[in-house]
């Protein structure tokens with residue numbers, strides 16, 4: 001796992017014992033999964049808007065900032081569900097080198113009614 005993800009994951013785990021008054025992450029845990037998912041959705045939307053702006057303006061600062069917010073809140077979501085981010089990285093590793101088009105063709109062949 002990257003050192004950055006490892007360090008953040010460790011802090012997110014520690015924040016499960018922290019008070020919501022002293023920690024943003026603890027305040028999210030206290031508000032619960034629906035609030036955390038709301039933040040993920042909000043940050044995803046802000047990332048899309050920033051990326052559309054970046055595609056026109058060519059400036060990248062906002063899209064980097066918003067993507068960091070999105071990744072961070074996704075890590076909070078995983079942590080709140082007690083899912084190790086390494087499992088997501090393992091899944092990406094498993095897919096590495098497997099063409100998305102081939103994977104989709106195999107999936108459609110096995111389940112012809114699947115539309116996604």
Ligand SMILES: N=c1c2ncn([C@@H]3O[C@H](COP(=O)(O)OP(=O)(O)OP(=O)(O)O)[C@@H](O)[C@H]3O)c2ncn1[C@@H]1O[C@H](COP(=O)(O)O)[C@@H](O)[C@H]1O
Pocket residue numbers: 008011015022023024025026068069072
């Ligand atoms: N990486 C982050 C990080 N990225 C973004 N944020 C916070 O995420 C929030 C983003 O939400 P918004 O932009 O919508 O701001 P907001 O209006 O305050 O949010 P709402 O009140 O609407 O929920 C801001 O409060 C940011 O400060 C983060 N907060 C914490 N971390 C990491 O988590 C660690 C633990 O943080 P604490 O639990 O606060 O100590 C920190 O040391 C950092 O490493």
